[in-house]
Amino acid sequence: MAAELLLATFAATPRRYKAIFYGLLGKDTVSNLLALREYGLLSYFHLYPKLSQSKFQAQLVKLQQAGWLQIDQTAATATLTTAGAQFLQAQQLTDYWPHAYDYWQFGDWQLQWQRLLLGVQVVSNRWHQVQQYQPLTESFQVQQELHAWWRYWSQQDWSQFKIELQTILSQLPESAGILLANSFSSNSFPGLTSQHLAQIQQQSTTVLQLAQINSLGLLLQQLQQTPQQWPMLTSLLPLPKSPLPRSAAQTYQQLLSGQTWLQIVQQRRIKENTLKEHLLMAAILIPTFPFQNPTIQQLCHQDPAGFFAGRIAQLQGGAFNA
Amino acid sequence: MPSQLTDELQQRFGFQQFRPGQAEILTALLAGRDAIAVLPTGSGKSLLYQFVAPHLTGLILVVSPLISLMSDQAMRIRTAHIGSVAVLNSQLTPVEKNQILRRLSQYKFLFVAPETLQQPQVQQAIQRVQLALFVVDEAHCISSWGPDFRPSYLLLGQVRQQLKPALTLALTATATPKVFRDIQHELMLPAQTAHYRASVNRSNLFLRLERISHADDKQVRLQALIDLGVPTLIYVATRHQAQALAQYLQLKTNRQVAYYHGGLSGIERYRIQQLFLQDQLGIVVATNAFGMGIDKSNLRLVIHYDLPANFENYLQEIGRAGRDGQLALTVIFVDETDFAKQGQRIKNGQLTTIEIQNFFAHPDDRQELNDSQLGVLAAYAQTQLPVAQVTAILQQTSQLRAQQRQAFWQFLNSRTCLRQQLCDYFDAKPPEIHHDQWCCSQSEDESLSALLQRLPLVETAAADQAPLQSVATVLTALFD
Numbered sequence: 001m002a003a004e005l006l007l008a009t010f011a012a013t014p015r016r017y018k019a020i021f022y023g024l025l026g027k028d029t030v031s032n033l034l035a036l037r038e039y040g041l042l043s044y045f046h047l048y049p050k051l052s053q054s055k056f057q058a059q060l061v062k063l064q065q066a067g068w069l070q071i072d073q074t075a076a077t078a079t080l081t082t083a084g085a086q087f088l089q090a091q092q093l094t095d096y097w098p099h100a101y102d103y104w105q106f107g108d109w110q111l112q113w114q115r116l117l118l119g120v121q122v123v124s125n126r127w128h129q130v131q132q133y134q135p136l137t138e139s140f141q142v143q144q145e146l147h148a149w150w151r152y153w154s155q156q157d158w159s160q161f162k163i164e165l166q167t168i169l170s171q172l173p174e175s176a177g178i179l180l181a182n183s184f185s186s187n188s189f190p191g192l193t194s195q196h197l198a199q200i201q202q203q204s205t206t207v208l209q210l211a212q213i214n215s216l217g218l219l220l221q222q223l224q225q226t227p228q229q230w231p232m233l234t235s236l237l238p239l240p241k242s243p244l245p246r247s248a249a250q251t252y253q254q255l256l257s258g259q260t261w262l263q264i265v266q267q268r269r270i271k272e273n274t275l276k277e278h279l280l281m282a283a284i285l286i287p288t289f290p291f292q293n294p295t296i297q298q299l300c301h302q303d304p305a306g307f308f309a310g311r312i313a314q315l316q317g318g319a320f321n322a
Numbered sequence: 323m324p325s326q327l328t329d330e331l332q333q334r335f336g337f338q339q340f341r342p343g344q345a346e347i348l349t350a351l352l353a354g355r356d357a358i359a360v361l362p363t364g365s366g367k368s369l370l371y372q373f374v375a376p377h378l379t380g381l382i383l384v385v386s387p388l389i390s391l392m393s394d395q396a397m398r399i400r401t402a403h404i405g406s407v408a409v410l411n412s413q414l415t416p417v418e419k420n421q422i423l424r425r426l427s428q429y430k431f432l433f434v435a436p437e438t439l440q441q442p443q444v445q446q447a448i449q450r451v452q453l454a455l456f457v458v459d460e461a462h463c464i465s466s467w468g469p470d471f472r473p474s475y476l477l478l479g480q481v482r483q484q485l486k487p488a489l490t491l492a493l494t495a496t497a498t499p500k501v502f503r504d505i506q507h508e509l510m511l512p513a514q515t516a517h518y519r520a521s522v523n524r525s526n527l528f529l530r531l532e533r534i535s536h537a538d539d540k541q542v543r544l545q546a547l548i549d550l551g552v553p554t555l556i557y558v559a560t561r562h563q564a565q566a567l568a569q570y571l572q573l574k575t576n577r578q579v580a581y582y583h584g585g586l587s588g589i590e591r592y593r594i595q596q597l598f599l600q601d602q603l604g605i606v607v608a609t610n611a612f613g614m615g616i617d618k619s620n621l622r623l624v625i626h627y628d629l630p631a632n633f634e635n636y637l638q639e640i641g642r643a644g645r646d647g648q649l650a651l652t653v654i655f656v657d658e659t660d661f662a663k664q665g666q667r668i669k670n671g672q673l674t675t676i677e678i679q680n681f682f683a684h685p686d687d688r689q690e691l692n693d694s695q696l697g698v699l700a701a702y703a704q705t706q707l708p709v710a711q712v713t714a715i716l717q718q719t720s721q722l723r724a725q726q727r728q729a730f731w732q733f734l735n736s737r738t739c740l741r742q743q744l745c746d747y748f749d750a751k752p753p754e755i756h757h758d759q760w761c762c763s764q765s766e767d768e769s770l771s772a773l774l775q776r777l778p779l780v781e782t783a784a785a786d787q788a789p790l791q792s793v794a795t796v797l798t799a800l801f802d
Contacts, residue, residue, distance in 0.1 A: 117589060120800065124800040124801060127801050134394070134397060134592065134596075136592055137588055137589060138393050138413070139588075141413075141415065161801075162797060162801040170793060177793045178793060181792075181793040185593055185596070193580050194593075195568070199572070
């Protein structure tokens with residue numbers, strides 16, 4: 001990622017740069033998620049799963065040297081300077097970030113990207129009766145999913161897939177549709193390298209990639225709104241059932257089903273603090289989280305000055321009233 | 323026996339005859355002898371274990387260092403219907419891995435990364451089935467003398483003893499006599515192990531050494547080379563350099579250029595490979611990540627714009643040219659400044675004893691180490707070797723690297739036949755090379771323009787890469 005683009009993750013008030021780094025990397029601790037939520041960056045969670053810490057730090061230093069960012073090593077925070085804010089605005093750097101893609105609604109963008117491209121490659125090659133080719137992705141998971149998807153639809157008319165794709169791409173903003181279409185590849189259409197695409201669009205490859213993620217987000221939004229209209233694409237690009245990891249989702253379901261704290265603890269045999277973190281994750285990620293649930297209230301009353309009650313109060317937007 | 327083998331080769335694989343060394347190795351394996359084969363890149367090493375599959379009862383286990391290599395080989399076996407294949411690597415989830423291990427008896431081939439093979443669960447599953455053949459691909463990784471030394475390979479000898487395969491086959495494309503001895507020793511192979519060592523000499527490759535005295539020289543000579551218009555691969559030292567040179571070249575030529583390195587996504591690397599194979603890309607500027615598993619038969623020109631780290635890398639990289647047997651040109655730019663820069667890069671990457679000890683004591687402390695250094699230490703940590711031994715190995719390899727680099731520099735500064743020197747370095751019994759006008763030359767003896775005029779390189783019509791297409795056009799190309 002280019003250092004300038006990183007500037008868009010900072011503001012005129014100090015932000016914990018480690019929380020931003022770990023957030024972009026995809027570490028889902030309560031502390032990181034709370035920080036990302038506060039900074040308005042929650043949807044960019046896991047955007048750069050291979051981001052290296054040394055490179056991230058080098059970029060911060062570069063931004064500091066340019067006079068755009070002020071770093072406080074002791075507090076481990078960074079703040080946009082006036083010059084940085086002006087540069088950010090003048091270059092409209094925030095616009096490059098993929099606003100349409102929300103990790104918590106759509107899942108890992110890399111997986112969705114690979115599913116889409118591999119799906120198109122497989123159908124296109126089958127259409128042209130090409131049987132021996134190297135799949136676009138080496139991911140075992142994605143290849144297995146594609147096998148299952150292929151088997152499920154094997155009796156269907158594959159022209160339906162083309163129709164779905166054509167319709168959905170034409171409903172996206174023109175630039176997004178063209179960008180996605182030109183990112184496809186099969187033996188009958190070699191496509192363009194990202195480098196060449198970026199060159200044509202007069203962008204860097206980093207900016208191009210963010211535009212691709214954004215376009216993918218726009219497509220997934222369409223699927224989410226009217227899934228019945230796109231049965232093949234919806235099953236090719238499944239959306240997560242819950243933003244929570246499995247274990248946390250289970251704890252949250254127990255809460256919703258009216259179980260007491262004691263019942264949850266006894267059934268799960270997991271450390272209490274871990275279970276509390278599950279609930280905090282749910283409170284951060286689920287907009288309809290029931291803050292007034294008796295179990296939540298009970299936990300907050302037990303230790304009003306504790307971490308759990310404090311975070312719940314913070315998320316509710318006020319102090320907890322004991 | 324050989325004529326029966328040739329018949330089988332024709333029937334099962336459609337080839338008229340074996341490449342050098344294949345029949346010898348197959349005869350040994352079928353007679354129940356372990357074997358080491360040193361065969362040039364692209365000479366059909368994987369055919370050896372594919373060929374013997376129906377002759378052996380039990381599993382063929384192939385240890386391979388790269389995920390892309392495993393996937394590529396597995397795909398070839400599947401599409402040729404040679405047998406059922408499974409691949410075990412770090413990309414699998416525990417559930418997927420368990421599935422494969424439970425059904426191991428149903429597979430004929432199992433590809434596995436050396437790190438994965440260290441896992442007790444994997445070894446136990448393999449011990450429950452009959453192991454017909456243990457194949458160590460890229461076996462030179464076992465030797466600290468080899469340029470691609472990989473710590474987890476060190477434990478393969480021990481693993482082999484535990485798994486007790488009926489047969490063992492070690493395969494590599496580059497092995498000096500010393501590396502060859504290390505392979506035999508580390509894998510604990512018996513003295514009567516059969517071996518075949520092909521000469522590294524490839525007569526259709528013209529070797530050219532281009533001495534550079536000014537930075538601008540490189541660009542002028544590069545321009546003359548890319549004006550040839552033949553499929554070209556340019557090796558550089560760093561990712562940054564790959565990107566910068568590709569961008570520079572894009573301004574200097576109408577041909578399509580791309581850069582390639584390990585930092586690109588798998589999809590992007592795949593697309594570049596495909597476009598290059600289909601002659602839709604004329605020039606690729608790459609780090610040494612462009613290599614194993616990529617077979618472009620009509621590559622006519624390989625340029626080392628920056629110096630490779632050693633003889634082995636040089637040999638492997640020039641070996642990608644002219645796989646179709648037609649004349650191909652390989653050019654290496656020799657610049658003292660580059661040599662000094664390379665030395666500095668190596669020095670910066672070296673680990674001190676204290677850094678190694680600190681890592682093993684506190685693995686979570688990054689200690690200002692870069693990602694590459696952390697990767698090396700993490701690989702050693704997986705082997706569970708004691709820290710003192712790791713320190714000793716790292717110090718020894720660092721010294722060896724320095725010696726190898728010096729030997730390569732001597733080669734680059736010598737005035738005798740380059741081909742003869744390559745053979746002398748790699749071959750156990752180097753052939754005597756009859757140097758002629760198709761062999762090699764240096765810039766002091768013949769100008770580059772004179773050379774390019776006299777070399778009859780076969781031109782390839784490279785298609786222009788398509789511009790941005792409309793959605794309708796793309797979908798028509800994909801589905802109509």
